[in-house]
Amino acid sequence: MLDIKQLRRRPDDFKRALGRRGLDAPLDEFIELDRKLREVIAESEEKKAWRNRASGEIAAARRAGIDATDKIKASRKLGEMIKALDLMARDIEKQLDDIVLELPNPPLDDVPDGADESGNVQVRAWGSPAGFDFKPRPHWEIGASLDIIDQERGSKVAESRFTLLKGAGARLERALINFFLNLHTTEHGYTELFPPILINSESMRGTGQLSKFAGQEMYKLRDDDLYLNPTAEVPVTNIYRDEILAEEDLPVYVTAYLPSFRREAGAAGRDTRGLIRQHQFNKVELVKFVRPETSSGELEALTLNAEEVLKRLELPFRTVSLCAGDLGFAAAKTYDLEVWLPSYSGYKEISSCSNFLDFQARRLNIRYRSGGGKPRFVHTLNGSGLAVGRTFAAIIENYQNEDGSVTVPEALKDYMGMERIG
RNA sequence: GGAGAGGUGGCAGAGUUGGUUGAAUGCGGCGGUCUCGAAAACCGUUGUGCCUCUACCCGGGGCACCGAGGGUUCGAAUCCCUCCCUCUCCGCCA
Incomplete structure (x- = not known):
């Protein structure tokens, strides 16, 4: 607001x-x-x-x-x-x-001009896509043949865009969650949270998920005023709603693993195969509550925290600054991290890191007391660190071998208890 | 799910025969006196939002807020209704 x-x-x-x-x-x-x-x-x-x-x-x-x-x-x-x-x-x-309530956040001055995706500007790239001396396969084919991704049975239990992970697949999902959380809590200074997965409408409104246009995306419970979590940003940012924090408690860095649910209304026909666009997906979220003067630097740091995950996994990626026309409703500035996916012959979004300034805080009424003076609104930031399913897909595709097996990235070997899948 | 109790200022805790009660008192916090310094003691001060005046800040005036929403009344923290939450006991379960 x-x-x-x-x-x-x-x-x-x-x-x-x-x-x-x-x-x-x-x-x-x-x-x-x-x-x-x-x-x-x-x-x-x-x-x-x-x-x-x-x-x-x-x-x-x-x-x-x-x-x-x-x-x-x-x-x-x-x-x-x-x-x-x-x-x-x-x-x-x-x-x-x-x-x-329908007015979005004005872009920061250093956000590039542009009307849509094509106006986004690459700010850096890391690693280079590996060349294969065989024809690389998409992750859904590899996953099926290794019997670690079972989309038919996922659909049988729920419906399409739900997936059953098996054996090393289930293990890999769990390994990624643990690896992400361990990195952020032990090396990046975030405190781990595990919030509720059902969220009331007041919280949804606070972060702007329930505005006129966005309401379509959420799963709503029939008999209660509750929604399935669409992104951990919602429950985590809401923890301090209507509170006045002490200045010495800032900045607050928190991270949370949480299953996320989206109806993907309007995405019919897009990314229909594999793990890229699911109704239920896991995500580790990074959220910061900071003093206004620091938020610009905090966004850079948060983005680097997310990038670090990809570096440790040795997955090629690039970081782009979203142009004004491509920014989300509440964001004043956003960096997207895009990982290399051979099946797309291109980069695919795997994290989105945003500075909301006081836009969310005003709506959520999250303030802090500066000195002995009047309460001021905090600035909030968040980013994925990372989306688990898309990381899963990126690992399967980038680490595939000609014989159909997948090498486990060095950083995950201890978590996986194996060096290769298949 | 059944039965009961309760939600007041940063915390604790008064106030429910409706009328200078934004709200006693204690603690905490801030400022001061005292001290070489500190503690103790004493004095003072200490909520938030909105409207308005002045050029923004400071300050002055006003309105609102005692879980949320509605009602009764000239007037409600105090009475009525609905909802939410917390606690205790029983049942059930992970």
Whole structure:
């Protein structure tokens, strides 16, 4: 959520910044409604002050045994007017919310221009895709022939886009989760969390997952006000909702492994095979709560933490800075990590690291007390570190051998208890 | 799932015959006195949001907030309704 006071003060700046996203924000309408709202509030509060005074006088009169019927009558009339004004205020507020909650975060200045994916800019690349002296196969074929990925039976138990992992496959999934968490907790200074997997609508709204457009993606429980976790960003960022943190507690670094569920509405026909786009997938998330002055550097550090995972696994990847038009709703700046996948003959997103500035914190009301002064909003950041299924696929494809076996990456040998699969 | 108790300021804990109670008191925190310094003692101070005045800050005035939402009333932390949560006992289970 944007800062309404800032919006009020310099709407043109916001209009320009949001324009970089290709958005024509209805800010004129906002300014007009906002002006009207304050007018109504002022009138209502003035009448309330009057009523409060009258109530005191009625009390005093009663104690003195004086009749106050006329005062009570006048006060009653005032009450009706106040009720009407408050109703009007609430209506205007609702209209304002409808506008403000749909306004995305303005991009930071160093975010490249561009309307879509094609405007993204590579900032660095690591490793080089291995050449194969045989025809490399996609991970779903290798997985099937090694009998470690079973998509038919996954579908039998649930439906399509659900997968059954078997034997070394199940072991690899678990190994990756452990490896990620161990790296981040022991070497990168993150505290491990294991939050609830079912999430209430208030938390979903807080991080923006429940806005008009995004609501389609979530699995909702029929009998309860709960959703299946779409990304650990939601439960983890919400842990401090409505809290004021002590400045000395910042920065907070937390990491969490959590199964994630998405309906993938609108993705029909895309990535239909293999582990790339599943309804249920595992992910290790990195989340930071930081002081505003530090968030820019914290994003660089968080991105490097995610990159480190790929380096340890010796998987070639590149890092791209998303252009203004490709940024997610709440992000002011995002780096995507893309891993090399032979089956795509290209790079595929495996992590997305974003700085939200105070956009999420304002909506979630997460603040910290600076010195002895007023509470200020923290900045929040998050990134995948990493998506487990896509890492699984990348390992199978990049480490495949001509005989159909897969070499276990050095970093995973202890976790796997084997040097090769198959 | 059954029965009961309860949700008040950073914490603890008053206040429920409705009326200067934003809320006693204690602790903690901050500032000061004292001290070479510290402790103790004493004095003062100590919530958040919004509206408004002044040029932003500081400050002044106002409104709101005692789990959430609604209701009764001139007036509600105090009465009524709905929901949420916590605790205790029983049952059940991992």
